[in-house]
Amino acid sequence: KNYLFDIEREESDLAFMRTSDVVNHELDISPDYFLDSSKFENNANPNSIVFSRDGVIGETAFITDLDNPFIASGFIIFELNQKASDFGITPEYLFAILKNRNISFNYADRRTVIASTIPHLRENLGKLKVPIFEKNEINEITKYVKEVLAFQKSRKKLILQVRSIFEEFFNQVFDNWEYT
Numbered sequence: 001k002n003y004l005f006d007i008e009r010e011e012s013d014l015a016f017m018r019t020s021d022v023v024n025h026e027l028d029i030s031p032d033y034f035l036d037s038s039k040f041e042n043n044a045n046p047n048s049i050v051f052s053r054d055g056v057i058g059e060t061a062f063i064t065d066l067d068n069p070f071i072a073s074g075f076i077i078f079e080l081n082q083k084a085s086d087f088g089i090t091p092e093y094l095f096a097i098l099k100n101r102n103i104s105f106n107y108a109d110r111r112t113v114i115a116s117t118i119p120h121l122r123e124n125l126g127k128l129k130v131p132i133f134e135k136n137e138i139n140e141i142t143k144y145v146k147e148v149l150a151f152q153k154s155r156k157k158l159i160l161q162v163r164s165i166f167e168e169f170f171n172q173v174f175d176n177w178e179y180t
Contacts, residue, residue, distance in 0.1 A: 002035055009034040014042055014070040019055035025099065026061050026152050027069055029159055035070050043071050047091040050075040051098055060098045062091070062145075064153050066160070088135045092145035097130055 004013060013034040015021075021028040027050075044050065044063050052059040054074035063069065071077055078098070080091055097103055132138075 002039065004034040004036060005032075006030070006034065010037070012037045012068075014040055014068055016072065017050070017069045017075070018072045019052040019059060019074040022050070022052060022059040022061045024152075026156070027063065027067050029156055040070050042068060044069055044077050045079065047079075049078040049091060049095050049098060051078060058098075060095065062095050062149055064149065064156070066153060066156050087132050088138045089130065089132065090138065090142045092142040092149065093138050094130065096141050096145050103128070103131075 003016065014037055015027065015031045016033040016035050017027050017031060018033075021031045044067075046063055046065040046067070048063045050061050050063065050071055052074055053076055078094060080089060080094065084094070133141075
């Protein structure tokens with residue numbers, strides 16, 4: 001009952017992100033549903049990572065400052081604490097680790113149940129072992145992931161700009177439209 005569709009939403013409303021809304025390692029720029037920002041608050045910060053525990057388990061997305069999401073319960077939200085930072089772990093490095101098939105996908109595959117049982121990873125993800133490489137290797141991986149994320153962010157910005165231009169154009173056209 002709280003869902004808003006794209007046509008009903010205000011610009012400030014939150015994108016309601018379901019597990020099917022992770023596309024190409026990022027949150028879908030055109031999700032199906034939104035939530036009224038006066039009733040709900042953004043529940044994930046930029047540089048957080050979401051990892052799906054329902055649906056296609058192991059789908060991972062990096063949240064940027066362009067996203068304004070409300071993350072559904074089918075995800076686990078990862079945010080680094082001070083202890084992780086003390087080891088030199090960056091959000092980008094953790095993202096790369098979670099995208100690595102040898103770590104997270106095998107982990108998810110081993111716990112995927114086919115049938116009417118929905119696998120629950122909440123308790124078991126605490127057992128996920130994050131390899132800690134040398135500082136220079138972590139920095140190199142972080143650099144590469146930052147480059148990829150910068151390209152994704154640039155693409156997302158362009159799409160949003162084009163969308164805004166089209167909406168403004170069509171609003172002007174329809175404001176001056178004479179109906180017969």
